[in-house]
Amino acid sequence: MSLDYNDYNYKKPDFDSRGPTRTRHSWDTSEVTLGTWIVVLILIAIPFVGFVVLLVLAFGDHNESLRNFAKATLILLVIGFFLTMLGVGCSY
Template sequence: MNYYNNENQNDNIDAHHQSEIFFGDDDVVSIGQWILIIIGIGIPFIGIGVAIYLAFGATNENLNNFGKALLILMVIGLFLAVLLGACSY
């Protein structure tokens, strides 16, 4: 009975490891990918879409975190722009 439980646990670990390899959770983001991401972020209005995709649609955890941080910085920048714009009147 104990052997059977250990065998199932190993199957679950192997299945999880295979899904990580398939979905690219641990892949390193290449220099070319970073260049394309930075160019995409720099294009007006498209950058917001790129940030949203990175935050919620990318399968790589590093890109997800980068996208979320980018959205937070965009919201802070928008808030400061509105605040400073209102103070200039």
């Protein structure tokens, strides 16, 4: 019976051409810094760019808090859009 390195649960470290890197996982629950929140809120305030930033944060591999914030904001934007369309349609 021949055993190879996988039989010993060998885990290869995460290396790229620049050396070891820290991989970010979707379950990353580390604290989001104040500076990150300021940058995110400024980017969201820019028309059209904000929508793209929300999509990237909501569906990308980012911190769990940022993902949940972006998803909640997108849901509120969609609800607001439909309520606005309903209001505009009923005003004629």
